[in-house]
Amino acid sequence: MLAAGLKRGQIRQVQGDTPRALTQILDDGVNLAVWQRQLPLHISDFAAMVLSMEQSLAQSWVLDLPEEDTQPELNGLAAGFSDLQGYEGFRADVAWLVGAFACLLGATRVGLRLRTLDKAMCPRFHVDHVPVRLVTTYAGPGSQWLEEGAMDRRWLAHPEAEPRDPQMIQQLGHGDVALLKGEKWLGNEGFGLIHRSPEPTQGERRLILTLDWLA
Numbered sequence: 001m002l003a004a005g006l007k008r009g010q011i012r013q014v015q016g017d018t019p020r021a022l023t024q025i026l027d028d029g030v031n032l033a034v035w036q037r038q039l040p041l042h043i044s045d046f047a048a049m050v051l052s053m054e055q056s057l058a059q060s061w062v063l064d065l066p067e068e069d070t071q072p073e074l075n076g077l078a079a080g081f082s083d084l085q086g087y088e089g090f091r092a093d094v095a096w097l098v099g100a101f102a103c104l105l106g107a108t109r110v111g112l113r114l115r116t117l118d119k120a121m122c123p124r125f126h127v128d129h130v131p132v133r134l135v136t137t138y139a140g141p142g143s144q145w146l147e148e149g150a151m152d153r154r155w156l157a158h159p160e161a162e163p164r165d166p167q168m169i170q171q172l173g174h175g176d177v178a179l180l181k182g183e184k185w186l187g188n189e190g191f192g193l194i195h196r197s198p199e200p201t202q203g204e205r206r207l208i209l210t211l212d213w214l215a
Helices: 019-026 041-052 087-105
Strands: 012-016 030-035 058-064 109-117 132-139 144-146 169-171 177-181 206-213
Touching: 012 019, 019 030, 019 087, 019 177, 041 087, 041 132, 041 206, 087 109, 087 132, 087 206
Parallel strands: 012 030
Antiparallel strands: 030 177, 058 109, 109 206, 132 177, 132 206, 144 169
């Protein structure tokens, strides 16, 4: 994990256009690893159709995973939209992400949340009190984050302390897969990635998946 005595200047974020970029979350000093991917068209179209139907979707599961290198079936995932074109591809994509997440971390239990949102779930910049979280937005604006030093950590969640310069605020693209290291990663205390949910414009919605390492 992180070496003792790590300083602010050693904290960094990495991005790449292949899944290999995600493995760098295991490196000392990396608190964000992003796979900048282009969603397959059938999955992107499926996500857009889900949002266009204006039905709410909120699923939270705890998945107990076998030790073997397998992917979960995820029967019942977004079942209310299973008749839409692209559904099987979407479910397969989520299953692949769960399997890759578990394999990378050696996780045997993963928390999955899939939801549609029409407002910012966490509108203030904050850190997560988890070891590591996967975040990907299938449709709509992606999560926003800050490089180390852009905000005084002592004033997290205080709106008056948040950056006003939009150039200081980084944002994930839809389809990007991000691993966010939190405060409970051993050795990462005090260096969890600072991030927030974007504020959708009027009528704008998101389809977002998060995975948590539970065990």
